[in-house]
Amino acid sequence: MSIVNQASSFLCSSASSISSSSSSSHRDLTRASIHFPKIKTNNLSTLIPxxxxxxxxxxxxxxxxxxxxxxxxxxxxxxHDPEVMEKLYVILEAVSDRVEMHKNIGEQRNNWNSLLLTSINTITVTATTMAGIASAITSVPGAPLEALKLSSSFLYLAATGMLIIMNKIQPSQLAEEQRNAARLLKQLESEIKTKIAISNPSLSDVNDAMEKVLAIDRAYPLPLLGVMLEKFPAKVEPAVWWPEKRRTSSKRCHDKNGWSVELEEEMREIIRVLEIKDKDDYITLGEKALKLNKGLTIAGPLLTGLGAIGSAFLASSPHNSWAMVLGVMGGAMASVVNTIQHGGQVGMVFEMYRSNAGFFKMMEESIESNLKERDFDSRENGEVFEMKVALQLGRSLSELRDVAASSSRLGSDIEEFGSKLF
Incomplete structure (x- = not known):
């Protein structure tokens, strides 16, 4: 403070001397230079901290x-609540483990399909060849006719038993179930990671994640005995791998959260299109695939069984003609039937149709759940939800709106499907 006072007094005295000199003599030019005293900076450095x-x-x-x-x-x-985060990480670890389990078991069951099909066809062709040779040497004296007959019959019976087991479990369908489960669990894993990264998880998020994991477990079980899905249901139903949505809010909110009357009408039309066209189409295809699979499942063991009977009656004088036909043709036709059913993976195709129908059902329930929610804050953001629906159906936002407008205009005569993705 003393340094500052000295500087100010010096300025005042300099100004007064300049003014007095200018008033006394206007002709003289006076150059006045003001020199400030040097301020020591050591004290300032101690004041900064x-x-x-x-x-x-x-x-x-x-x-x-x-x-x-x-x-x-x-x-x-x-x-972040440490307890909530710990629970979410526990669920995340379980989901990651399930992904690997379903992936490995899916590969194993796909191998079952390939190996069993190859083995059964090889056994059937061998039995057919033996039956043909036996029928050709019936008149040859000393030929090993009985050995060929017994071997052919035994191989046919073995192929019949293996086919019954294979048709019961449908390995191709099992492999498709595990592939679907692995994909859905990866999706859930990514969803949990995103929730941890960009939001503040709560206990309701933990319960929601837990319910989704258990719903996938029920939809696509790992074991075969006791809980295996029915491979030949009486009625084709869409696959359901999500928990039931429960909304209990009844209050209203003035904030629309990205929703409008036009967007709600658009979503209602999308529900109608998915119900009339997409889901119904996959249910119909699933029923056709199921009927084909049932027919092939009965035909394969029946043909190998007839082949076994024909082989057993070879060289019998009253039955030799039809026994030769059954012994040879039965095995040949059985090989064709097995190749179509299991090589073509008809069971996998049925499961794919059932899962696709389930996907559209899930979309319908998701849209209806948001529309029935009266609290707009509890809904998903309307603009984000519209974009998500468009991406799930493989469409742009403008195409999605055109589909809704076309459905509103044409009613039940709409020909375009809602999804372009599959």
Missing amino acids: KIQSNIGLVEEMEFSRIPPKKQNQNNPKMS
């Missing part, structure tokens, strides 16, 4: 005045 510490104290006092809710908004990580 104190100033900074005082500023930090002021900022801390101001931050302490902010309500906890606003503090959490400024730094979302501060509001």
Whole structure:
């Protein structure tokens, strides 16, 4: 402070001397230079840390005045509940483990299909060849006719038993179930990771994730005995791998959260299109695939059984003609039937149709759940939800709106499917 006072007094005295000299003589040009005394900076360097510490104290006092809710908004990580995070990570680890399990078991069951088909066809062709040779040497004296007959009959019976087991479990369909489960669990795993990264998970998020994991477990079970899905149901139903949505809110909110009357009408039309065209089409295809699979399942063991009977009656004088036909033709036709059924993976095709129908059913329920929710804050954001529906159907936003407009205009005569993805 003394240094500053000296500088100010020096300025005042200099100004007064300049003014007096200018008034006394206007002709003289006077150059006045003002010299400030040098200020020592050693004292300032000692003051800087104190100033900074005082500023930090002021900022801390101001931050302490902010309500906890606003503090959490400024730094979302501060509001994470450690118990909730621990539970989510436990579920995430279980989901990752299930992905690997379904992936490995799916590959195993796909190998079952290939190996069993190859083995059964090889056995059937061998039995057919033996039956043909036996029928050709019936008149040859000393030929090993009985050995060929017994071997052919035994191979036919073995092929029949293996076919019954294979047709019961449908390995190609089992492999498709595990592929679907692995894909859905990967999707759930990504969803949990995203929730942890960009939001503040709560206990309801934990319960929701837990229900989704258990729903996938029920839809696509791993074991075969006891809980295996019915491979030949009486009625084709869409696959259901999501938990039942429960909405209990009854309050109204003035904030529309991205929703409008036009968007709600658009979503209702999309539901109608998915119900009339997409889901119904895959249900119909699933019924056709199921009927074909049932017919092939009966035909394969029946033909190998007839082949076994024909082989047993070879060289019998009253039955030799039809026994030769059954012994040879039965095996040849059985090989063709097995190749169509299991080589063509008819069971996998049926499961694919059933899963596709389930996908459209899930979309319908998701849209209806949002439309029935009266609290707009509890809905998904309308614009984001519209984009998600468009992506799931393989369409742009403009194409999605055109489909809804066409459905509203044409009614039940609409010909275009809602999905372009599959």
